[in-house]
């Protein structure tokens with residue numbers, strides 16, 4: 296079958312000799328909602344730059360909706376919409392004109408583009424600002440303008456490079472809803488993000504990239520299932536002054552009223568509670584620590600787990 | 602191939618590159634008309650000063666040059682000077698601005714061909730050059746009488762010059778890394794070459810050696826060919842002028858397309 300995105304042994308060495316991508320392979324199925332996770336400097340933006348021809352690759356091949364970006368660049372670009380990490384529109388241009396121009400660059404005449412532009416401006420809450428220069432928009436609005444701009448030519452594959460960085464929680468939810476909506480309508484979506492809960496909430500499949508290499512690649516659910524340990528945070532009824540020793544379990548005492556216990560897959564919470572009772576430690580409430588995906592991410596990118 | 606394929610898909614609204622071209626031209630024309638105080642007013646003032654000082658005040662003492670009253674003699678060169686500076690400045694600063702503001706990326710990620718991008722910018726430069734050229738011509742009519750000797754030469758030399766210097770401005774814009782880089786060439790190359798290019802004097806006045814050196818200056822051909830169009834006199838053969846301008850334009854075009862294809866200054 297053909298994929299929405301197919302990357303083979305993609306390498307990039309920048310002019311200064313830095314090897315940003317060391318040969319990555321990646322496939323994303325049509326209709327997928329896919330996350331590319333990785334710490335700063337992992338090579339996410341470099342990868343996206345190559346897809347949309349802002350960065351020249353050193354070697355390897357890329358196909359967008361089955362079209363090779365070297366041999367079929369017109370069709371590849373026609374099917375791809377990109378929301379870059381940084382604002383790259385003309386700050387002096389009116390919001391609406393930015394969209395009209397981008398439509399024009401894609402060969403869509405103004406008359407054809409206008410109703411579509413109106414739809415996206417309204418849907419993304421920018422309609423009232425259509426005649427304002429883009430520099431007068433708030434950060435969240437600028438981000439949404441980038442999304443509208445990436446959609447005016449109705450691409451089949453939408454790629455967003457850290458779309459919710461710097462966007463407050465409420466607006467982020469709105470953006471999630473919007474992305475889910477267009478994914479349900481058939482647009483394949485790939486996003487890179489630092490908000491790991493975002494990948495967990497939105498994405499069916501995940502790849503983790505670090506130092507220019509893909510280190511994990513599977514469904515979000517499988518990745519989470521492969522997580523070995525969960526850390527439970529227990530609130531204590533009374534302060535204790537030393538970490539209780541529980542055979543086979545790692546414990547920590549961040550403060551006298553809080554105990555953290557790492558529980559491996561296959562181990563039993565009953566055992567933990569039995570041991571705690573034996574130590575006369577009484578637990579009033581309990582929750583899991585942080586985001587599980589975040590832990591996974593940390594364990595995979597920490598280097599020793601490679 | 603790819604593009605043909607793409608065009609096939611898009612036939613319901615014609616050739617996409619044509620729409621893209623119109624979009625770039627519209628944006629470019631809007632840019633220089635929006636900032637008309639920076640683009641239209643300065644050449645109008647400078648040229649009016651040239652007309653007053655060199656034409657009226659000093660020109661009266663000089664008398665005739667090449668068989669014409671001095672004011673009439675310098676007007677064609679001054680019009681060309683405006684055409685050269687404005688086409689060059691428009692494309693170099695607009696392209697550099699798009700690079701600096703990163704919005705050049707809007708075009709680079711779109712399926713437009715490199716030649717369409719280039720032609721769009723060049724047309725914008727030509728539009729401004731013609732616009733300013735007309736303003737300066739109208740202003741000159743307050744100082745002298747202009748009879749057009751050969752309209753074909755006037756139009757073709759104006760367009761050829763505007764295209765050539767738009768292309769050179771584009772190449773400058775590609776290489777420019779800072780705003781200063783956009784003004785270096787006009788200040789240190791174009792202005793001196795224009796002064797030495799026979800705007801104010803006939804090269805017949807120069808000693809043989811310097812007259813020979815002057816022939817290496819492309820602006821000499823622009824000025825003289827245009828002066829022929831207006832007055833019917835030229836220091837150099839018209840055939841040579843066209844030959845040199847056309848070859849330079851072709852070379853500049855090839856270089857500019859190459860630079861775009863390699864992504865010089867815009868792709869990493």
Ligand SMILES: Nc1ncnc2c1ncn2[C@@H]1O[C@H](COP(=O)(O)OP(=O)(O)O)[C@@H](O)[C@H]1O
Pocket residue numbers: 309310311313315333334335336337338339340341342869
């Ligand atoms: N133009 C460039 N020249 C040299 N190195 C670069 C350039 N752009 C990015 N890099 C380097 O490549 C690595 C990957 O960068 P990037 O793809 O932006 O990472 P990410 O988007 O995952 O944070 C980083 O170490 C970065 O410093």
Ligand SMILES: [Mg+2]
Pocket residue numbers: 339340341380456
């Ligand atoms: Mg990045």
